[in-house]
Amino acid sequence: MKCTQTMHNPRERLAGCCTWPLLVLCAAVAGWVGGCRSLSGVQEPAKPAATAPKDQETFRWPEGKRAAISLTFDDARVSQVEQGVPILDAYGVKATFYVSPSGIERRPADWKKAAATGHEMGNHTLKHPCSGNFRWSRHKALEDYTLEQMGDELDEASAVIEGLLGVRATTFAYTCGQTFVGRGVRTRSYVPVVAERFIVGRGAYDEAANDPAYCDLAQATGIELDGLDFEQAKPFVEQAAKEGRWLIFFGHDVGKPGRQTVPASTLEALCRYANDPSNQLWIDTVDAIGTYILKKRAENDGSTRTGGL
Numbered sequence: 001m002k003c004t005q006t007m008h009n010p011r012e013r014l015a016g017c018c019t020w021p022l023l024v025l026c027a028a029v030a031g032w033v034g035g036c037r038s039l040s041g042v043q044e045p046a047k048p049a050a051t052a053p054k055d056q057e058t059f060r061w062p063e064g065k066r067a068a069i070s071l072t073f074d075d076a077r078v079s080q081v082e083q084g085v086p087i088l089d090a091y092g093v094k095a096t097f098y099v100s101p102s103g104i105e106r107r108p109a110d111w112k113k114a115a116a117t118g119h120e121m122g123n124h125t126l127k128h129p130c131s132g133n134f135r136w137s138r139h140k141a142l143e144d145y146t147l148e149q150m151g152d153e154l155d156e157a158s159a160v161i162e163g164l165l166g167v168r169a170t171t172f173a174y175t176c177g178q179t180f181v182g183r184g185v186r187t188r189s190y191v192p193v194v195a196e197r198f199i200v201g202r203g204a205y206d207e208a209a210n211d212p213a214y215c216d217l218a219q220a221t222g223i224e225l226d227g228l229d230f231e232q233a234k235p236f237v238e239q240a241a242k243e244g245r246w247l248i249f250f251g252h253d254v255g256k257p258g259r260q261t262v263p264a265s266t267l268e269a270l271c272r273y274a275n276d277p278s279n280q281l282w283i284d285t286v287d288a289i290g291t292y293i294l295k296k297r298a299e300n301d302g303s304t305r306t307g308g309l
């Protein structure tokens, strides 16, 4: 007799179990339900959380990787091509640069070379508008923008990038991590404007890495790498690996530790760590990983949703 297979009423089950001397002991010592089950040999497997979406259970990174990482750098600052790209190239790591056209124009040959060697060049607007609370942005404040104006600016920035570097931007980074235009009752999110044009829109100053099965690619999170030494950056990578996530780091200058700067030593250590096969990490551009996520989602649930849906 197997308690859990034949007795559905808990009272009957207790009575049935207890006619068997061994199970009397079981009920007395270990508690009747758990004890009967373990002795009967028919313990039910643990069930996953009822709320876990189907695709969360089936999403897999390629080649058994545990997590994906993208390194991103904003504004096309000179130190990125002077110090960042040589480190990335030494480790064969491809990064994403959210370029401002004015920054490219300071080192056009270096930026062309970086684009030609496989680093991604993403859109970061033309004028870099942010909240007018930044005094330097008061004359181009997001509070004074319209959705139409933002759409036009994003298109113009993509055209300028293509003209200067010969590549089409497929991903975007929100300037200052801000996603609104207007103010008060006329405030609008420009996330849909980004979603219509790019496969990924990266935010900034976030706290958690992206769940590839769930995240809105038009609002992918970005974790600040500026100012972190490797020991401070590593826990983000370890947490992402533990949870199968896509970690997008962002930074500005590269070089000696300082304001808005990714220490060169941190960049080097991250590349080395990500390249170590025992860590099972996939490090690649935002475009490459975003494209992979869209492909896997379509395979998993048969949907045709794009980055904008």
Ligand SMILES: [Zn+2]
Residues within 6 Å of the ligand: 074, 075, 124, 128, 175, 176
């Ligand atoms: Zn920026």
